[in-house]
Amino acid sequence: MPLVSNIWGCCSGESSNKDEKFINCNGCKRSYHFLCLSIDEIGKDSRIFRIWKCPGCLNQTPKSLRSDSTPVCNSSTPRVSKRPALNSPSPIGMSATKEDMRSIIQEVIKEEFSAMIERINTSMINTIIEHMEPIKREISDIVHSIDLINKRFEEIECEQSTLNRIVKDVQEENTILRSTVSDLNQRFNLIEQQSRANNLEIQCMPENKHENIYTIVKQLGEVVGCEVNETDIVHCSRIAKIKSASDRPRSIVIQLASPRIRDRLLAAVIKFNKSNPQNRLNSTHFGFKTKKSPIYIVEHLSPSNKALHAATRHKAKEKGYKYVWVRGGRIFVRKNEEAGYVFIRNLDTLEIL
Template sequence: MAVSLQLWGCCSNESIEEVEQFINCTHCNKSYHFLNLSIPEIARNSEAYDKWKCPACINSAPKTSKKDCTPIRTIPTTRGNKRPALNSPPKASPVTSENVRTIVQEVIKKEFNDMLKQLNNSMIGVITKELEPIKNEMRDLKESMSFINKKFEEIESEQLAAKKSFKTLQDINSHLGNTVSDMLQRLNYLEQQSRSNNLEIQCLPENKHENLYTTVKQMGIVIGCELKDEDILHCTRIAKMSSNNTRPRSIVIQLASPKVRDQILAAVISFNKSNPQNKLNSVHLGHTGIKKPVYVVEHLSPSNKALHAAARLKSKEKGYKYVWIRKGKSSLEKMKIQNIFT
């Protein structure tokens, strides 16, 4: 912006900018602002503008009338702080390039802030709108996780309670198992004790018209142990353990006392040892036809009978020669095996 040096008659400014309106006095060449003169602006290149004189030059000019003796008032060339005329516009400070730059910067900054604020609001609105479904899903997910966590804690609590109950049941079951095992042993003992007077005759052929009491007495005569009627309390055939078994049903003899039972067993063993070629058989007991061996053993309880059968199988596997029963218990005698091929 062009700046020229100027002599002012209305103020103390030493320079003037082109944007300010002023007029030059044709007499003293001083410049005056229209604003300070409180007169309407006069257009440049006009006759009034070219002939204009400042108030100081007008007052200093001699009067043409001789009758006027009023002295001329001296107007100072420099103008001090003058009170503005009534209804005159306020005095404006000069505008510089720095002021313009500052104003422009403030305007740009304000506009930029407004645009940034609008952009932020728009972005926040868009982001909020886009994130709303995700926010809802996260809330639902959080609720689901809370529900799952609650259920998991309930299941964990139930599992701990079930584990504790299971441990208690295990202890009870173990105790019951021991109790049942002990009771089975006692029951087996009692069953065997209830058979302490009994004998069992195995493999004797059955006859529709047989008399078991006569058969038992005949056996006593054969083995050399005569039995009286009061020694035999009861005689009967018992059912087979398996219907597929082809062996005849066994005969159970209930005797008066264990002493009589032991005497008969000892007599049978002695007879078989004395007659190894003609051991006790069906012919000795009054059955005609094919001679079949007859066995006289203790009457065992079901558990002891199963144990005796298992002992006999194991004796064959291990090479034992004899398996016998003594007072309800199985006994084994090992056999010496010689290799016949050496």
């Protein structure tokens, strides 16, 4: 660009802004404002800036020598007013059009709207963060509580597992103990029954205040035809009632010298009753003048066998079994004459009758 005063080829440069950008023609050396040419500004370092020619010089240049990249302006195109920058004061002597005002208003509204949106977003984010802080603390407390509950649950589960193993062991031990106790009860009952192997029990014998039990036993032997000496009787006495409210007389327990003597006397009683079905052993055979009542001679059973014998009689009556008897401390039942006998070992045997 020359250092001398510019020779203007567009608007003489008098009414224009001194700082307005211009370009020099490489042919006529005249200066032209970019705004007057209605072309975009070209940097000074650009090749086009150095070789640019005005439309007059360009029309005198042969087409073969023209550069296609050279900006061309129609000289007949009037100068277009340059739009002032946003928020800058309007140039003197230049009035804003409706389009300029509309553009300015749109840009102002756009910037204000963007700023408002940004403020709203910031306010919303701050509000959300402010309200989320207590929730985050509560969630943290809940997570901590859940961790404590899980830990306690694991401890309880471990304790429960241990207790389950203990209970299982106790149940197994209890089963073994039940079996052992049942076996011991059977053995004890057997021993207790064997200790009564020499004994007989006289049931329903009327009581007399001045009675002599030894005399009654001797008289029993005389009635059934089996002699019983005093040496054969080891001990005899009446025993307490199982049910104190019962009106039956107390039973008499006779302890004989040996099981052989006991069995002989018992067999004689059975034979007597079979021989006298209409006058079985009763109170009149012993000289009692009271009402005739039957008298029973049975083996002396242990308390367990006595309870089992009572349950067997009740069950036999319920199931229609005709015979129930005791031999050697053991209890038997038979449905009828043709059926076989059943040995009643315990209460479980009664359940399968």
